[in-house]
Amino acid sequence: MYQPNYIDFYQKSLIPAESSDPSLSAGHTHWLIALEGQLKEQEKEFYCWKVSVYPSNSEGSFSWNQELYASPLYECIHQAFDHAKELENNVKDAQLGFLKRKEKIS
Numbered sequence: 790m791y792q793p794n795y796i797d798f799y800q801k802s803l804i805p806a807e808s809s810d811p812s813l814s815a816g817h818t819h820w821l822i823a824l825e826g827q828l829k830e831q832e833k834e835f836y837c838w839k840v841s842v843y844p845s846n847s848e849g850s851f852s853w854n855q856e857l858y859a860s861p862l863y864e865c866i867h868q869a870f871d872h873a874k875e876l877e878n879n880v881k882d883a884q885l886g887f888l889k890r891k892e893k894i895s
Contacts, residue, residue: 797826797836801873803849804880812857817844820880821851822873827862837862838869840876 801822806813821843826836842858843851858876863869 797828799824799826800849801840801870802877803845803847804877805847806844806880813844814855816846817851818847819845819849820857821845821849822876822880824866824869824873826866829864836866837864838866839863840869840873842876842880 801824804820804822806818806820808818823841823843825839825841827839829835829837839862840858840860841856843853843856845851860869860872863872
């Protein structure tokens with residue numbers, strides 16, 4: 790079973806969602822965009838980063854097992870940050886069509 794990594798989990802933004810969005814379950818009103826670090830090489834403390842989108846409530850509470858989107862891994866946190874910014878802009882413009890539910894690449 791997958792266990793979330795909350796050691797290197799950074800909330801990027803919490804964005805109000807359209808109330809008619811079919812991807813939202815009961816009690817969720819926002820999208821949480823986050824950066825998640827995954828240790829690639831323990832000896833060198835080298836991390837890869839992915840960007841995730843979760844349905845959330847207005848306070849930022851979310852369920853780790855209801856991830857809507859997970860990006861490919863980035864070796865540079867700056868690339869992951871840029872991708873998170875792009876997602877943030879698309880979510881604000883209600884352009885979620887490019888996100889396929891559970892498009893998880895690990």
